[in-house]
Amino acid sequence: MCLAVIPDSLVVTAPAQTLSKVEGDTLQLTCEVSRATTQHTHLSVGWYLRAPEDPATPAQELLTLSRDFVLRSGGGGGYRQRLVAGDLRLDKTSATSYRLTIHKLQPADQGLLYCQAAEWVHDADGG
Secondary structure, three states: OOOOOOOOOOEEEOOOOOOOOOOOOOEEEEEEEEOOOOOOEEEEEEEEEEOOOOOOOOOEEEEEEOOOOOEEOOOHHHHHHHHHHOOEEEEEOOOOEEEEEEOOOOHHHOOEEEEEEEEEEOOOOOO
């Protein structure tokens, strides 16, 4: 077996912001994801929500673009239905930029929203 370990060059940034919105408004947030590897790799990029009333509760997945380019929603809080209705979007706007859009904001959307990314090496066996 031949093992190659590539450097972890994945960098994820999103500007820290405190926003106040009115119910029914639209929210757009941008996340920058960059990497400096020459390997053929796959990315997944997701947005998560941590409720303000209980920071110890695990964050809820809002929307993730998987490494196979499939959009999926965590389903809780009606996000899956909102994705189907077009009120929840994740767009790749450049080679490194991903934009979350939530139309028709609801009180349940309050909390800490953050972006997270992961990178995989494409194995010869397709994994």
